[in-house]
Amino acid sequence: MAARAGTRDEADFRDRPGKRGSRPRTKRRPDHEDAQTGFVTGVDRGRYALLVGPDRHPVVAMKASELRRDRVVCGDRVDVVGNVTGDEGTLARIVRIQERTSVLRRTADDTDPFERIIVANADQLVIVTALAEPEPRTRMIDRCVVAAYDAGMRVVLCLTKADLADPAPLRAMYEPLGVDVLVTRRDGSGDGVGPLDPVRERLHGALSVLVGHSGVGKSTLVNALVPDALRATGHVNAVTGRGRQTSTSAVALPLPDDGGWIVDTPGVRSFGLAHVEVEHLLGAFEDLAEVARDCPRGCTHADGAPDCALDDWVAAGADVPADAGPASREFRAVRVESFRRVLGARTATV
Known part of the structure; x- marks a missing residue:
C-alpha cells in the first residue's frame, strides 16, 4: 500500500557517510612514541615548569585533556610532546605521568577523605624544625615522620637555631625512630646558617623534600644550600609565636x-594522616613488625592493647644487661614507646 502523501516511513531515511557523530567513538589514545621525558620542577596555575632532554633545558607545558583528572606535581617524571624547544612563547603538552617511586601525601585533617600529593619520587623527607623562636612542635614532627614512613621515604630531622637552645632532647626523641638528626645554627649576623657540610653530605645525590611550618628557617637553609635560589625569608610573630609563610608553591x-x-x-x-594505615606504619619498624606477627588478630599495637606481643617483647629483655644494645629491655622499651608515640600522632592534634 502506497504511503500517504506528506508522510514518511523508516525506508525513507538513509545514513549519510561522514555525518558528524556517525563514527563510533574509540578509547584508543595516541602512543606518542616521539614523546620526550621531562622532570617537573614547578607548578603555577595550570602551567608546568619542566627540564627536558639530556641537556635538561627548561620547557613550559600544559596537561593533555586525557590527564585532566590526574594531578601532576613537583618531582614527577612525565612524557611530553609538541614544541619542546623551550623557546619563549612556546607551550608543550604533558601526555603521560611515568610510574612514581614514592608519593608524599597529606590530608587537610584526619577526617578528610581527599589526599593532597606534596611531591613525587622523593628519596627522603627533611623535616626542618627550629629549636626556638618558634618552639618545636613535636606532634607536627611525629606526623611528618608517619607520612614519610607511609610513603617509603627516609627521614631526616634538621634542627635549626641551635645557638638558641640545646638540640639534645629532640635528638634523644627521634634517633630511636631511625631518624637521622642534623643540627645547624645561625651565624653572628643572624641571617646565615651553618655548619652546612653535614647537611650537604646527607642530601647529596638524592631528591629531598623539605617540610616545616613557617618561621623555622627553611627558606634561609635553602638559600644557603642553593645561593641563587633567592627564596624569600620571613620573621616570627612575637605574640603568636608563628612564622609568616614565604614560600607559596613547591x-x-x-x-x-x-x-x-x-x-x-x-x-x-x-x-x-587520614590516608595512613597502621600496618603501613608498622612496616617502617622492621624489628617491631616481626614481633607484631605474634599479636592477636585486630591488635591495635597501642599502649594498653590486650595481649600485644610488643609488651611481651619488652618484658623478655628484663634479664639482659642495659649495655647489650637491642637485646636489652631499655632499648626495646624506648623503641616501642617511640613507635607508639608516632602511632598516636595519627589522631592527635597539632
Whole structure:
C-alpha cells in the first residue's frame, strides 16, 4: 500500500557517510612514541615548569585533556610532546605521568577523605624544625615522620637555631625512630646558617623534600644550600609565636655540582594522616613488625592493647644487661614507646 502523501516511513531515511557523530567513538589514545621525558620542577596555575632532554633545558607545558583528572606535581617524571624547544612563547603538552617511586601525601585533617600529593619520587623527607623562636612542635614532627614512613621515604630531622637552645632532647626523641638528626645554627649576623657540610653530605645525590611550618628557617637553609635560589625569608610573630609563610608553591632546586635536588615546599600548619594505615606504619619498624606477627588478630599495637606481643617483647629483655644494645629491655622499651608515640600522632592534634 502506497504511503500517504506528506508522510514518511523508516525506508525513507538513509545514513549519510561522514555525518558528524556517525563514527563510533574509540578509547584508543595516541602512543606518542616521539614523546620526550621531562622532570617537573614547578607548578603555577595550570602551567608546568619542566627540564627536558639530556641537556635538561627548561620547557613550559600544559596537561593533555586525557590527564585532566590526574594531578601532576613537583618531582614527577612525565612524557611530553609538541614544541619542546623551550623557546619563549612556546607551550608543550604533558601526555603521560611515568610510574612514581614514592608519593608524599597529606590530608587537610584526619577526617578528610581527599589526599593532597606534596611531591613525587622523593628519596627522603627533611623535616626542618627550629629549636626556638618558634618552639618545636613535636606532634607536627611525629606526623611528618608517619607520612614519610607511609610513603617509603627516609627521614631526616634538621634542627635549626641551635645557638638558641640545646638540640639534645629532640635528638634523644627521634634517633630511636631511625631518624637521622642534623643540627645547624645561625651565624653572628643572624641571617646565615651553618655548619652546612653535614647537611650537604646527607642530601647529596638524592631528591629531598623539605617540610616545616613557617618561621623555622627553611627558606634561609635553602638559600644557603642553593645561593641563587633567592627564596624569600620571613620573621616570627612575637605574640603568636608563628612564622609568616614565604614560600607559596613547591619548587625543585638543583644543588650545586650535580649534588642532587631539594624540593622547597610552602610552610604547613597541619598535616592530616587520614590516608595512613597502621600496618603501613608498622612496616617502617622492621624489628617491631616481626614481633607484631605474634599479636592477636585486630591488635591495635597501642599502649594498653590486650595481649600485644610488643609488651611481651619488652618484658623478655628484663634479664639482659642495659649495655647489650637491642637485646636489652631499655632499648626495646624506648623503641616501642617511640613507635607508639608516632602511632598516636595519627589522631592527635597539632
